[in-house]
Amino acid sequence: MELFKHNKIFDFVSWSKYGLALSVFLTLVSLYLFFGVGFNLGIDFAGGSTVQIQYMDKATRNADSKNMNSSSNIPNTQTIRNLLSHDSHFDNAQVSKFGNDREILIKIPFHPDLHSSILADKLHEILMPSGDFEIRKLDTVGPKVGDELALSAVISLILATIAMMLYVSFRYEWRFALASIITLVHDVMITAASVIIFKIDLNLEVIAALLTLLGYSINDTIIVFDRIREKMLEGKKMSIEEIINEAISRTLSRTILTSLTMFFVVLTLYIFGGKIIVGFSLPLLIGVVFGTYSSMFVAPKLAILLGFSVEKYYARETQKVKKAEERERMRKLYEGGRV
Numbered sequence: 001m002e003l004f005k006h007n008k009i010f011d012f013v014s015w016s017k018y019g020l021a022l023s024v025f026l027t028l029v030s031l032y033l034f035f036g037v038g039f040n041l042g043i044d045f046a047g048g049s050t051v052q053i054q055y056m057d058k059a060t061r062n063a064d065s066k067n068m069n070s071s072s073n074i075p076n077t078q079t080i081r082n083l084l085s086h087d088s089h090f091d092n093a094q095v096s097k098f099g100n101d102r103e104i105l106i107k108i109p110f111h112p113d114l115h116s117s118i119l120a121d122k123l124h125e126i127l128m129p130s131g132d133f134e135i136r137k138l139d140t141v142g143p144k145v146g147d148e149l150a151l152s153a154v155i156s157l158i159l160a161t162i163a164m165m166l167y168v169s170f171r172y173e174w175r176f177a178l179a180s181i182i183t184l185v186h187d188v189m190i191t192a193a194s195v196i197i198f199k200i201d202l203n204l205e206v207i208a209a210l211l212t213l214l215g216y217s218i219n220d221t222i223i224v225f226d227r228i229r230e231k232m233l234e235g236k237k238m239s240i241e242e243i244i245n246e247a248i249s250r251t252l253s254r255t256i257l258t259s260l261t262m263f264f265v266v267l268t269l270y271i272f273g274g275k276i277i278v279g280f281s282l283p284l285l286i287g288v289v290f291g292t293y294s295s296m297f298v299a300p301k302l303a304i305l306l307g308f309s310v311e312k313y314y315a316r317e318t319q320k321v322k323k324a325e326e327r328e329r330m331r332k333l334y335e336g337g338r339v
Contacts, residue, residue, distance in 0.1 A: 012248045012296055013241040013304070019297025023186055030193035037196050042203030042279075043141050045150040047110035049119055052137040053127075055102045075130040080104060083126055089114045090126070098275055104133075105275075107201075110142065153207040160211055161185070164218050172225055173313065179302035180221045183294045187217045191287040198282060205279030212284055216262065217291035220255065221299045227251050228300065232313060240310045244300045252296075259292040 043050045055075070077095045084090040089111050098105035106123075108114070114122070120135055127133065141149070164184060169177040188210055195206055227247035231238070238246075248255075266288060270281035 009245050009249045010252070012245050013301065016297045016301035019293065020301050023294065023298050026190050026193075027186060030189045033193045033196045034189075039196060039202040040199065041150075042201030042206075043107060043139065044203040045147075045153075047141050049108040049110075049114070049138065049140040051106045051108065051119070051123060051135060052098055053104050053106065053123070053133045054136050055104070055130075056132040056134070077104065079130055080106070080127065083130060087122070087126055089122065103136075149204065153204065156207065156211060157188075157214075160214050164214060168218070168222070171222075172229070173308065175306040175308040176225050176228075176303050178306060179299045180218065180225065182302055183221055183299040184214065184217055186298065187213060187287060187291050187294055190290050191283050194286045195279075195283055200279050200282065203279055205277060206283055209280045209283040209287065213287035213291060216288065217294070220259070220291055220295040223255070224248055224251055224295050224300065232310065233317070238310070240304055240308060243310065244304075248296050248300065255292060255296065259288060263288050 077097060080095045081093070084093050084095070084106075090108055091111075092109050094107040096105050097103065108119075119140070120138060123135065161181075161184065165177070165181050168180045171177075172180070191210060191213055192206075195202060200206065224247060227250055228243055231243045231247050263285070266281055266285045269277060270285055273281055
């Protein structure tokens, strides 16, 4: 399926200067957010407990009562905060709605005296005045486990990036390899910064989204670079700008269709998956957009800025062909008994 005319060549290289300027600006903003604002560590890394509770509706519980008040027994989040503030075990607890008015999510920082075995009973005791509720989910992570998870997450990201670097370095000329790695880091940085902007807790779901983005982003860039290499191997005397413009234009339909498919799948997860997977869906949604844009407007331009020369590339390829032909000639002479 072709969305664009096959013979239409767009001037991506000229547009790339604006894309590169935007990327530099967003990277600087990301660095400010990392060091000036910082991540809000989730329970997975900071340690503590997450409790999801659901309040019962009076109208549902007393449907057979004749003189029944139809108002629901649902307290607001401030009421729950006030009740929790009476117990020092729940200092700095975060209370928010979770999906609907009856669902409440409570994030409780780690406290050495607040064990998971007594947490449910304490919550029932403290929140009893707020109405009837049930605990639907209770997760507890100790600080030691949180540190181990954080270390594992960092190691996973570093190892994945190194693996990508080794693969791309082996497959492409080093300037293209370096450009693709810089682009990869750029995509991850901007996506991670969006986690701070949208006030999403940094947890294992976010790390999973970033690891998924690593694979998606490098795949998109490699497809463009493969097409650029194919054009260069054709041996036509073209400038690097012409080669890049033609290569990206030829893969544009495929890139747009793939990106839109991924985008709408993740968008569905974000809209219908609810808050429980927002840490995965929202960063990945943003990452798909920037991963697509960077593969067309950032990575090829970086290869040019790093000093890639088509003339030198042709000279190296010609030398390789001559060496291969010489080896083949010597092999035939040896087999014929003349060497």
